[in-house]
Amino acid sequence: MGGNGIAGKRHGNGISNERTSLLGHRESRDRVDGDEDTLTGGQSGGEDAISNDEEENEDKANQQVGKLRAILISISVFGLVFLQASNMSGISTTQSKIAEDLDAFAEASWFTSTYLIALSSMSPVAARLAQIFSPRNCILTAALLFSIGGVVTSQAPDLKTFLIGRAISGIGGAGIMTISFILILELTTKKRRGIFIGLANSGFTVGVSLGAVVWGALLPAVGWRALFLFQSPLAILSGIGIYFSIPKSFTSGQKSIDGASITSKLAKIDYLGSLFLVTTIILFLYGLSSPHIERLPILCSLLTLILFLYIELKIAVDPIIPIAVLKSRGALLSCISQLGTMAARWTILFYTPVYAISIRGWSPASAGSILIPTNLGFALGGIAAGAFHIKRAGSFWLPSLASLLLFSTTLLFFSQLSTPTTPTPLYLLLALLNGLCIGSALNYTLAHLLHLTPPSTHFISTSLLTTFRGFAGSFGSAIGGGAFIRVLQSQLQEGFSRNGGLEGREELVRKLLGSPALVSQLHGVERDVVVAAYGEGFRVLWMGAAVVAFLMVAVQAATGWEGGVDAGEGDRLEVGNGLGVENEVWEEGMEEGV
Template sequence: MTATPLEKSSERTEAAGSADSLDEYADAEVNFQPRSLKFWTIIIGMYLALFLVALDRLIIATPLAAITNEFGSIEDIGWYGSAYMLTNASFTLIFGRIYKLYSTKWVFLICIGIFEIGSALCGAAPSSTAFILGRAIAGTGAAGVWAGATMLMIPLIPLRKRPVFISMLGMIFAVSSVLGPLVGGSLTDSVSWRWCFYINLPIGSVAILAILIFFRVEPPKCEQMSLPAQLKQLDPLGFAFFAPSMISLILALQWGGSPAFPWSAPRIIGLLVTSVVLFGIFILIQIYTPDTAMAPMRVVLNRSIAGSMFFMFLLSGGMMSIAYYLSVWFQAAQGQSATQAGIRSLPLVLGLTVMGIVFAVVTQKVGYYVPGMLVSPVMASVGAGLLSTINPASGPGAWIGYQSLYGLGIGAGFQTSMLPAQNVLSRADVPMGMSLMFFAQQLGGAIFLSVGQNVFANQLVDDLSGFAGLNPEVIVNTGATDLGKVFLPGEMDVVVGAYSYALTRVFLMSAILSAVKLLGALAVEWKSITKAKGGASAVEEAEAGIGTSEGTSQDAGQESGEKSKV
């Protein structure tokens, strides 16, 4: 039998010593059309969807008072943030299996739709219970949007061209962290807190239309499987243990350390033990059912994937802590409004954006992503360490320069740490690899925001416990802008000084996290993005007509589970 062009290409690749078929990504060579309006419509639609789900993590912070006042639900305030995080963390990994089995286009659109339904329910909520339900639904959709964003890029953009596009993900993550409280406060003050969620509907609709009209895919072969076979492939047993494990962990982190539930409380200990036991059972399931596992060990234990996950876990934890508590520092230590605090946090975003683009170009030129992951810990740890030295009297030269340096460090490593999963794994395993990366990102932020809160609270109590007439517990539970309402003018210098120092201990924690993530970078394999999976050889073959015919595209699409054309 005469070999097809695809088979000949595969044989040449194997002869060259590559374990991966170049034709596995031949569709990206055909579909990469940066001068096409359709191409950019899809990319911008994807970025809009990502911006909305990233914004929704922190937009809830500012309108909390207005929401609780309307519903009379101060006892539910913890659930308003937790409901979103619980479903987001619980569903992130299973979306890796879903994207592997089904059409990227339709799964992504359904996830945006779920997010929009949750947002609409939040905006129209008649009660606190309905609002919490809306947040949980939105978090479920957000998990799918995060996991699917990179999957949309794979059939559109060759790996060697992808760093610049992925660098935008870091900028979206950082900008949303700063703009979330600002947008929430502006909408709450000028219109209504409900518009913090209604605003998602028109923007999300634009994203849906862009992808629905212009991103074209054929139904993947796996959709022909029987329903029981499809359900088995989704690892229902693993999910049954993973989801409650994440719920228990996040509830423990949300409640633990509060006056009502100290870390030694039986409820907190029980939640932590439950989380560990259930997660242990989940790991055993993944080991003994590798063919249907959400997190197969062949992926998790790959040195580049494990190193990148560790790197992203610490990067996200440190960045979220600084993005959140730096805004609090500006308000508490320097008496700035929420709007001014957001403006003064822009150097971090600008540093992240500039360095993200710089290292995206460098990575694209040299073909290796590890250098960015090595530079990131150095710059970020120094920048965060310097931020830990600021005080209420610090001038713009200090807080602008220090956070800019930290932002440069984050920018060097954020997008580069997303590339190993797309380079060292087969295309069939990329959805699970990317889900693991986003899971590490979400988990790092959730854990270290809670750790940061305890670092701040414990330091504040230690500093003020011996000061006559002051109750440290009252300060811990007082908002950053309300200190003047609780304490006399003569007490404010001491309180603000202690408040500032306690917040900078969180920055010191971020410096330590930034330094330790170097270990993850050192574990990542040096593998070029230009010599495999859509590199120069694939370009030459595409130009020669190999991998661009309808038959070849069909074969490549069946191998990966889908074929897209722009």
């Protein structure tokens, strides 16, 4: 039963097929209700109706707003995404100063991991809340949380308070990212959806690029506390702007349970599952991100993972990770592929500025500029793929594999060229190519996921994919950072032992683990030892990232190219959030990769 061989499936009074507008099944069914006699009266009439419906859906968005509202929504969303991204990348150039002020050199990798864990774990909850309270209310709340987190972070007297502030900002960021995708899916036509997803990614990219540069440049003048504080009023303004730009009638595009109160809907959110999911991730990442691998937290994470799976399968009315979607081979493997690929990508975003500071001796502001070419490539790759190729619904299996394979190859080159002698233009060109490949890959894999999954699950499938991308940042920063720190610490200790002894240098080693800016203050043999240690750390880091990325190419290939087909409306069982779960026959088909 191939995805390209089936135009649609008749159910109830309407037609559902893989090319129906995302999240717009209610509208699609309403439009074809009047054609019931034709659809059931003959085969040719049904085919004509399907063809006309597909053409109409290609050029019509699920929900529409005026041009002025559309412009204001675009600007406000771009502003929030930009602030969120710059908040993340700014850490890479301010990390040394923050670690020094808070005396948290060994815990520096958690500056980013805390934010990303909160963001990724709260994304599914944000999607549920957007359905209950409407996207306009939720995105304003998300902007306020992001602002509060910035204030708490800026005033933090110690590491604990700093990380609490980062977690609050991450919760707000979850709402920002999730609702941004809701707006794109609801307000754009299928033909233009690819380019708008690319533009949304470009907003994130610009924030990542300029955040590292601007924060690094302003750090000596205003300090890191002012940089976090300054983002708060800007986020509130953007949140207010988008709140008043979205009509009150705007919805997330999902069905609600008729007659259900807000209290009953809130009660069905899987809070317990979210708690155990976050606990599992924190324990697992803590065990692998430490200078020495901690076995007890890793073992505890396995226990909490088992409890989480039990809750999702046996207790939760509305699981935080939808079981029905994960029974699809395409959806499950797409998410795993995104997790590994983006974890590898985040090592580039986090550690190329560190490379520039430690080995090249660049200032924090200059080091941030190393992200400009890779993020420029990311934006161009995503926009180009969406504008020139992704203009249809259907399989993008081969383009996904090709772009991922090229991305993996660039990581191999990073592992070999991250040395003091590599020409700067060559290194920047490599960064540009890396961004081009991953930017196009993310657009292709998202389009392919929409082909693999039934239209009725597109909203939750894209939300789940976003969640795994968020997890990837946590895994890339924590696990990759932990591996880097372990290699760096070992190389520093061995290098100093061979050159004058380690005694008296223990404090220097501790500080170097979280402050690459200290390298520029060293001279002679000490500097040579430290540069060599950092170089070996980068080689191991990006070689490992390349291995993971190549494995993810195989995982992506296993998703297949056969499209998903919706089950009949009459066969669907309602669940807590009204998304619906297909019947047992459909679930068995999903398990076989349909």
